[in-house]
Amino acid sequence: MMRYLIIDDEHIAHKIIMEYCEMLPHMKLQKNCYSALEALEYLNTHQVDLIFLDINMPKLKGFEFLKTLSAPPKVIVTTAYSEFAIEGYELNVSDYLLKPFSLERFLKAVNKVMGSNTNLKNASSEENDRATKRIFLRQNKxxxxxxxxxxxxxxxxxxxxxxVSKTDTITIREKISDILESLPSDDFIQVHKSFAVAIKYINRIEGNRIHIQDHTIPIGKLYKANLIKILN
Incomplete structure (x- = not known):
């Protein structure tokens, strides 16, 4: 279960994020904070895994608040101001959502957090293990x-x-590069412009072919260097 906190001075922003999160069974709202000062008070005695953080708030701005945290949890910025994106990534935020954002874009940001290799701070190891092994994919509606x-x-x-998984094949309208961003980078490797594989399921490599169970995946010339790294 991923415990999340919303920090935003606009009630409509809380409503949208909550409605999106209610579609995801692993998300659990801990508190709605309408100022950064309210959030600081809450975090003094509580722990969360993820913060949805607005930037432009009265008294204490979003990034100023973030700089006060010695060990911040994962952060997804939700704002109408694109000009602060670079500063956000310098503060290691997981994603930067520009309002108004769609459910698809929101889902991509949450998947990025879920698929991160870095353990979620302030969660039990069992919860971390479960949280980093699930993503949501949109197929049709x-x-x-x-x-x-x-x-x-x-x-x-x-x-x-x-x-393609052990049990099913899901087809979605999304770029392969976007999907790879949602997956642990140490577990998957791109071996062709059209293929990426789970390293642990590689049975054998023969010439320019990778064998995974009953599947044969081609190796692109530009991607051989990626395979050499794991072979060595």
Missing amino acids: SYIQVEVDTILFIEAAGNYTKI
Whole structure:
């Protein structure tokens, strides 16, 4: 379960984030804070895994608040001001959402947090393990929860991407590069412009082919260096 906090002085922003999070069963709201000072008081005695943080708030701005935290949790910035994006990434925020943002864009940001290799701060190790192994993928009008550990490989197919797991194949309208951003970088490797594979499921490599169970994946010339790294 991922415990989250919303810090924003606009009630409508809270409403939108809460409605989006209610679609994701692993998200649990801890508190609605309408100022950074209120959030500081709450965090003095409570722990959270993720903060949705607005920038332009009275008295104490979002980034000023963030700089006061010695060990901040994951942060997704939600703001109408694009000019502060660089500063946000310098503060190691996980993502930067510009208002108004769609459910698809919101989901991508949450997936990025869930797929991060860095353990979620202030959560139990058991919760961390579960949290970093699930992503939500949109197929048509539904959202499908996928265990990252079951994904064998990913294949780009025109304007779509196929995620092939041990049990299923899901086709979504998204770029392969965007999907890879949501997955642990140490566990997956791109081996072709149209293919990325889960390293642990590679059975063998023969010439320019990778064998994973009953599947054969080509190796692109420009991606051989990636494989040499794991072979060494």
